[in-house]
Amino acid sequence: MNEAVRKISENLWGGRDELEVLTFDIAGEMFALEAVSVQEILDLLPETMVPGAKAFVGSVINFRGKVIPLADIRLAFGMEATKPTIDSRIIVIAINIGGEPVLAGIRTDKVHEVTTLLRAAGEPPPSVGMRWRPDFIDCLVKRGAEFIILPNLQAIFSAQHDRSATGASHG
């Protein structure tokens, strides 16, 4: 177990033993993001499709007069699309892409709460038994019988960014 803890991504925990996170559901799984990166939680907004953009960031929304992309994390994890419900929300986060802060919205099925996760309960993503790309996950944190997934948004967005960049040069 100790060994496992050591392998948990340091860029998330940064030497801390506790982490304030916002937890939310996407397609039946519980995710969490560090609370400080969350700008705002919005009700669903009208989306504008961007023809030709990658499906992962296939639309934009009007976030207080700014036009920001809406990302669908489900696609990064190969999950089923779910119908919007009364609980669906958009979480607006600030992430660093290529050295610049970028605002983006993430579509979620339900937002739970801000809570504190303990590093001691964390585990690095297992190397087998998971369909998801391990580098998209910073760590898994046990809570009761469940796991909370802490996605590595940097990796997810950068992967999409890079792929789209190479895609553009081919096209």
Added chain:
Amino acid sequence: MSFPDPIAVFRTEAAELLEQIEAGLLDLNVNLGDKDQVDAVFRGLHTLKGSGAMFGFDALAAFTHHCETAFDRVRKGEVPATQELVTAVLEAKDHMRALVDTPNGDHEATGEALLANLRAAVDGANSPGAASPAKAAPGRSHFKIRFSLPQNAMANGTNPLPLLDELRELGECKIVANRSAIPSLELLAPTDLYISWEVELLTTQPRSAIDDVFIFVMDEMQLDVVTVEPPLAAGTPGKTETASTEAGPAAAPVAPPAPIAPAPVDAKQKKTAENVRVPAEKLDELMDRVGELVIAQSRLSQLAGGSGDLQLRAVSEDVERLSGELRDTMMVLRMVPVTQLFGRFRRLVHDLAHETGKTIELLTEGETTEVDKSVIERLADPLVHLVRNSCDHGLETPEERRAAGKPEAGHILLSARQQAGEVIITIKDDGRGINKERVRAKAESSGLIAPNANLTDQELYQLIFQPGFSTAQTVTNLSGRGVGMDVVKRTIDALRGTINVTSHVGKGSEISLAIPLTLAIIDGLLVRVGDGRYVIPLSAVEECLELPIEEDMRSRGRSFISLRDSLVPFLRLRDLFRTGTKPDPFQKVVVVSTGSERVGLVVDQIIGDHQTVIKGMSKLHHDVATFSGATILGDGDVALILDVGHLVAEGQQQEAHLRAAG
């Protein structure tokens, strides 16, 4: 919020001063006798020296001092202003810029050389032996001077004592302090100045020398100078001289009544007080807020329009009017006159004339035309290329010009004017014009066009903006490398502008740049394709028409419509954007022009005109070239702005794919 770095502030100020100095010098070059310009340059140099020393730019201060001294002598009439002097100081000015930018760099050698130049220029001009001003003293005149400084002068850093000393240097002097305004001790503020002075001066210097003493405080002070004709000359000079005043100024504060204090504010000062310097990004922020306000307002008016509440409607209308006015004011704030931009070219042309040995006169027109600041900044480079090109390729040498029966001096006209939401900037020369045959030959040999391709003049001229294209036989220091004109094209494209070239062999060429007044707002045509709404820049739109049903039906195989006898290909945006919805029964065509091509864009519905604030696309969408940005509609939805050039390119690619697949 932190205070701005003082060094950075100084640099900004120095850059402005240097610009003023340069403008003054160039004006002076045209009219060497212009005393006002001499004064202006002197003042600029003096201020630069002063604030340079204050901010620790000692090398700059020391160097500037020499130029200032030289100009001081010109100002006093000891040395005439000459072209050599102007040129020397112009070069020195560049050195000053270097000293401002890199104060610790190794500039000494250059500085010395420039100063030697300067000295030579001054001495060369100095033949009439005007060296000592005091000597020829036939008529001494007697002045009565009365002056007072504002009460807060000392707090602002003015020290009256050196002024008195300077007066003394002018000649025999009797100074009396007027202490009547000094209040009783408890009312006395130690930093205030309560004293005014009366001076009797016997001097060989002209009246203007007295004004010069006060040159830097002139705007705030009261100064009366009276010339007294005969008497004192013989009588009193020596003895009264020191019965003066020193008791006063430093320690001598005063009282509230201060009848002298608030000197009349003259027009010039008022004007400077009205200007405020604001960082551009603050304006951008404000612009964003205003944009949001406009959007929020239009949602409000939609709501109000839907409700029967009359009061709500009244308020909504007020808000609409106010936010509209606010937006207009905001746009005006960002506008700056092109004077600043054109100013740089005078120097450029001056230097180019020297380098090429041509005589070139630069004329400018419409400098007061105002353009969005960000546009001005981005226009500078392309204009430099174009002006260089005109000087180097366009204009002939004086001999050639004489042979062609033209005046020896070549003319370049730089003009700006506004025309329906665009600013048109024209560079016109009266040189040899563009040789169409040579352009064609060059284009053919480099494979840009097919041999004997049938091109209009305009298409032919546009070729000079292709990368690597140059018809110059020789590469010079200035141009001819074929780098530059394509940069011009690219920059103007990025500004959503167009370039138009006209030229007559032997008579000259004219290049016009038409550029939208602002990058922040765009006039667009709002259209609907499937469920999505899009904005097409109105500047690209030529006309709208309905797609005839028969064309609609049969356009599986070909996508052309005939428009007044010419074939216009069209793209179905529905297919391009894969909308997957049922097409509207009557499809519309928006004919857009992309440079030389005309293309129809088939849409479901044309909604109408839409003036809109442009929002950049997120970095995550940089791969989507079809859209140049986005905008927020009245109902809060986002509409994407089509980049017509890229859209057409993309359409061509898709069709190529289809052909390959089919």
